[in-house]
Amino acid sequence: MKLSAIASAFVETLQAINGVRGDRAFSFEFVSINDHACSKSGIIYPVRSHPSRKMDVLVLLTGVGLDVVESIAALEEESERVKPLVLLAKRQKARIAATCGASYILARLGLLNGRSATISWW
16 A cells, blocks of 8 residues: 555544544455555555455555556556455445546456446546
8 A cells, every 4th residue: 555645534534424423334444465554654554354344335545656557557467456355345235436546447347347437547
């Protein structure tokens, strides 16, 4: 995980909603094939190798770099790594969302076939 700002903002938003509500409306966990996820700035996120329960929502967090060719190659590799998780979410009828370049992963896996989608490419 290289873009800690995306992960932190997402999680802190869910925690803020829980705080305002006074109960735990949202829970979250990071799932990764790595033993730990670490940002470029050194922030370490606790991860699980598999979801601990049925998913309601799967959000793929990934970004892209300035070199488009390199970024696309990295997203193609990442598509294969996350494919089992995405297919599990699909079987569980979870909503699947993506940030930035992760939309490319959804397209590569065929989840956007016949659908309209927008990819924000910073």
